[in-house]
Amino acid sequence: MRSSEGLVVETAPKVRLFVDAPLATGAEIAPAREQAHYLFTVMRLGEGAEVALFNGADGEWRARVARADRRGGTLVCLERMREQDHAPDVHLLFAPIKKARTDFIAEKAAEMGVRRLRPVFTRFTNSERVNVERLRAHAVEAAEQCGILSVPEVDPPATLDAVLADWPSERRLMLCDELRDAPPATQALRAAGAGPWAILIGPEGGFAPEERARLRALAFAVPVSLGPRVLRADTAAVAALALWQAALGDWG
Amino acid sequence: MRSSEGLVVETAPKVRLFVDAPLATGAEIAPAREQAHYLFTVMRLGEGAEVALFNGADGEWRARVARADRRGGTLVCLERMREQDHAPDVHLLFAPIKKARTDFIAEKAAEMGVRRLRPVFTRFTNSERVNVERLRAHAVEAAEQCGILSVPEVDPPATLDAVLADWPSERRLMLCDELRDAPPATQALRAAGAGPWAILIGPEGGFAPEERARLRALAFAVPVSLGPRVLRADTAAVAALALWQAALGDWG
Numbered sequence: 001m002r003s004s005e006g007l008v009v010e011t012a013p014k015v016r017l018f019v020d021a022p023l024a025t026g027a028e029i030a031p032a033r034e035q036a037h038y039l040f041t042v043m044r045l046g047e048g049a050e051v052a053l054f055n056g057a058d059g060e061w062r063a064r065v066a067r068a069d070r071r072g073g074t075l076v077c078l079e080r081m082r083e084q085d086h087a088p089d090v091h092l093l094f095a096p097i098k099k100a101r102t103d104f105i106a107e108k109a110a111e112m113g114v115r116r117l118r119p120v121f122t123r124f125t126n127s128e129r130v131n132v133e134r135l136r137a138h139a140v141e142a143a144e145q146c147g148i149l150s151v152p153e154v155d156p157p158a159t160l161d162a163v164l165a166d167w168p169s170e171r172r173l174m175l176c177d178e179l180r181d182a183p184p185a186t187q188a189l190r191a192a193g194a195g196p197w198a199i200l201i202g203p204e205g206g207f208a209p210e211e212r213a214r215l216r217a218l219a220f221a222v223p224v225s226l227g228p229r230v231l232r233a234d235t236a237a238v239a240a241l242a243l244w245q246a247a248l249g250d251w252g
Numbered sequence: 253m254r255s256s257e258g259l260v261v262e263t264a265p266k267v268r269l270f271v272d273a274p275l276a277t278g279a280e281i282a283p284a285r286e287q288a289h290y291l292f293t294v295m296r297l298g299e300g301a302e303v304a305l306f307n308g309a310d311g312e313w314r315a316r317v318a319r320a321d322r323r324g325g326t327l328v329c330l331e332r333m334r335e336q337d338h339a340p341d342v343h344l345l346f347a348p349i350k351k352a353r354t355d356f357i358a359e360k361a362a363e364m365g366v367r368r369l370r371p372v373f374t375r376f377t378n379s380e381r382v383n384v385e386r387l388r389a390h391a392v393e394a395a396e397q398c399g400i401l402s403v404p405e406v407d408p409p410a411t412l413d414a415v416l417a418d419w420p421s422e423r424r425l426m427l428c429d430e431l432r433d434a435p436p437a438t439q440a441l442r443a444a445g446a447g448p449w450a451i452l453i454g455p456e457g458g459f460a461p462e463e464r465a466r467l468r469a470l471a472f473a474v475p476v477s478l479g480p481r482v483l484r485a486d487t488a489a490v491a492a493l494a495l496w497q498a499a500l501g502d503w504g
Contacts, residue, residue, distance in 0.1 A: 108487055111481060112479075112487065113479070113481055148482075186438070225503070226503065227497055227501075228365075230399050231363055232363060239364070239490060240494075242490070242491035242495055243498055246437060249479075251478065
């Protein structure tokens with residue numbers, strides 16, 4: 001487009017795709033089948049059209065459609081538009097809940113800046129199954145739509161016991177508990193200070209008494225309160241992330 | 253139930269309903285038709301069963317089914333279990349977005365503690381219609397399920413111009429803008445201090461330049477940043493509420 005000064009200003013392409021391939025000048029990218037459908041059938045892009053590509057590692061690239069084919073096609077990387085950035089070193093651990101609310105947590109984790117998503121089964125977790133690919137797809141879609149360059153990794157689900165057994169002692173754990181005796185989150189986070197962190201959101205039924213006792217006894221655990229109301233797990237995840245980002249992350 | 257000391261401990265009824273009627277000892281309540289369906293068909297409560305009732309004004313009451321009738325029935329208030337409380341004096345103004353995400357905002361506003369929800373149309377608001385009853389129903393349902401006593405009021409939608417024309421100057425406005433030049437939210441809120449507040453979440457397309465200029469020039473406006481990433485409007489609403497509650501509300 002042409003700016004008011006008459007200079008040619010290159011705008012970022014409107015279509016933005018995550019691809020699972022290295023990006024570099026001249027690299028040829030074969031879109032996945034559903035991406036080809038989106039590019040060439042839904043968006044009706046033809047040869048020469050430009051798209052933005054990112055892969056979570058090499059920044060954001062301007063690419064051109066070299067061959068439009070509804071079952072595949074080829075994109076060619078032209079130039080890097082943005083350098084890669086990284087979400088703060090915070091993981092989000094959550095007990096899986098209803099499908100729509102679990103999808104929502106994956107989406108919000110991508111939007112708000114989380115490095116890793118870890119579904120954990122606690123004693124009172126109702127949901128038995130977690131579809132890691134589906135969570136990852138929701139995180140990717142949110143990243144595509146919100147201009148985000150770093151997509152959270154999604155770990156396979158594990159029991160809380162297994163997760164704690166392998167816990168690196170230097171990673172602090174923000175323990176979002178419904179008991180009212182924990183200090184306010186902002187105050188507790190600031191007192192604990194910066195470094196690698198994780199946030200643990202309990203299941204809808206709360207932690208079991210023996211789980212709670214075990215968690216609170218951990219040297220790296222930082223129990224926090226998220227106010228006087230009982231929050232649903234998806235609300236607690238977004239609220240906890242906002243408070244963490246503001247106190248210790250890149251919103252400060 | 254019987255506690256470990258052998259005393260009879262009365263537990264709160266599991267079924268919890270919002271009713272639009274005064275609550276007092278002996279008051280007879282006629283559930284709405286869909287509530288009667290829920291009580292007597294879905295939950296299969298019979299005469300003598302107990303439910304919890306609240307109306308946003310008179311606290312939470314234990315009530316007994318005096319007459320079970322799938323098309324109506326009667327509940328009788330027995331005793332007040334909890335005193336009424338009030339959400340902090342904060343309003344949430346938001347530009348309506350897709351239906352599911354607007355419903356979500358109403359639900360989260362109830363969970364997190366908001367006194368009034370105000371849908372506002374900005375220049376770049378895509379959604380044309382707002383169903384106030386539907387928003388209210390989502391807020392009520394969240395309050396019922398999360399044990400909340402105060403349900404946000406929902407105003408009819410209005411244009412941003414009309415809302416600002418009637419604005420009381422003592423109510424501060426947390427202006428969540430995507431421009432990066434505003435100070436971090438926690439810092440800006442603490443500097444502005446306590447009192448009546450409102451939070452304004454912009455539309456998905458952002459504010460129009462003339463809207464932004466007008467908003468920023470308002471003496472009661474407090475522009476804040478919600479970090480370096482572009483957030484969807486529903487995410488921004490929950491994040492902004494969490495930061496407001498932690499800095500100036502009842503999470504502190």
